[in-house]
Amino acid sequence: MGGSDKQTTAASEFEILAPVSGELVHLENTNDPAFSSRAVGDGVAVVPQEGTVCAPVSGTVAALFPTEHALGIMSDDSSAQVMLHIGIDTVKLEGKGFHALVAQGDHVDAGQPLVEVDFDVVRAAGFDPTVFVIVCERSENSTLREHASGPVAVKEPVIWLSE
Numbered sequence: 001m002g003g004s005d006k007q008t009t010a011a012s013e014f015e016i017l018a019p020v021s022g023e024l025v026h027l028e029n030t031n032d033p034a035f036s037s038r039a040v041g042d043g044v045a046v047v048p049q050e051g052t053v054c055a056p057v058s059g060t061v062a063a064l065f066p067t068e069h070a071l072g073i074m075s076d077d078s079s080a081q082v083m084l085h086i087g088i089d090t091v092k093l094e095g096k097g098f099h100a101l102v103a104q105g106d107h108v109d110a111g112q113p114l115v116e117v118d119f120d121v122v123r124a125a126g127f128d129p130t131v132f133v134i135v136c137e138r139s140e141n142s143t144l145r146e147h148a149s150g151p152v153a154v155k156e157p158v159i160w161l162s163e
Contacts, residue, residue: 012162012163013160013161013162014075014077014078014080014160014161014162014163015157015159015160015161016056016057016080016082016133016135016157016158016159016160016161017054017055017056017057017110017111017154017155017156017157017158018046018056018133018147018152018153018154018155018156018157018158019046019053019054019055019056019084019114019131019133019154020046020048020049020050020052020053020054020131020154021046021048021049021050021151021152021153021154022046022047022048022049022050022131022151022152023046023047023049023149023150023151023152024044024045024046024147024148024149024150024151024152024158025044025045025046025047025130025149026044026045026146026149027042027043027044027045027132029149030045030088030130030132031088031128031130032088032089032128032130032132035085035132035134040083040134040136041083041134041135041136041137042134042135042144042146043082043083043132043133043134043135043146043159044132044133044146044147044158044159045130045131045132045133046130046131046133046152046158047129047130047131048117048119048129048130048131050154051116051117051118051119052113052115052116052117052154053084053086053113053114053115053116053117053131054111054112054113054114054154054155055073055108055109055110055111055112055113055114056073056082056084056110056133056158056159057073057075057076057077057078057080057082057110058075058076058077058107058108058109058110059073059074059075059076059077059082059107059108060073060074060076060105060106060107060108061073061102061103061104061105061106061107061108061114062074062081062104063104064100064102064103064104065091066095067090067091067093067094067095067098068095068098068099068100068115069085069086069087069090069091069093069095069098070083070084070085070086070091071083071084071100071102071104071114071115072084072136073108078138078139078161078163079137079138079139079142079163080135080137080138080142080161081135081136081137081138082133082134082135082136083132083133083134083135083136084114084115084131084132084133084134085131085132085134086098086115086117086129086131086132087117087122087127087128087129087130087131088127088128088130089127089128090122090127092125092127093121093122093125093127096121096125097117097118097119097120097121097122097125098115098116098117098118099115099116099117100114100115101113101114101115101116102114102115110155111154111155117129133158133159135159135161138161138163139163141163142161142162142163143161143162144159144160144161144162145159145160145162146158146159147159
């Protein structure tokens with residue numbers, strides 16, 4: 001898969017990868033108050049260009065919503081729990097347009113496809129398709145750096161976590 005799947009760049013820095021290709025935007029520039037205020041955690045968002053959402057880290061799927069629009073992964077390589085939230089208010093679609101390729105409890109590798117999403121269905125229903133990558137749990141003294149806004153490719157590092 002290439003060097004972009006490497007998650008540890010130094011003894012104390014951990015990479016979190018883009019789950020989709022698209023336009024990276026910082027949370028404060030998104031249309032969801034819970035994410036834009038960082039109430040849920042720090043991270044980034046990507047306006048997707050494609051329908052396959054991939055794992056941003058290697059780890060265990062700790063949670064998968066029944067509607068398949070959100071999941072959490074406990075990282076193998078850091079204290080981080082990373083949440084992926086696909087779209088804004090997409091829970092209201094009740095799973096329509098979402099097809100999970102993994103189940104809760106599965107181990108996943110960084111870059112592995114997790115959910116197939118029909119973003120045409122999401123958009124046609126009037127929902128924003130932005131994919132959120134949120135670090136909701138991490139060590140108390142950790143620091144987080146974010147990729148600059150702009151185009152990103154799936155599996156490209158977008159968050160660096162130092163613990």
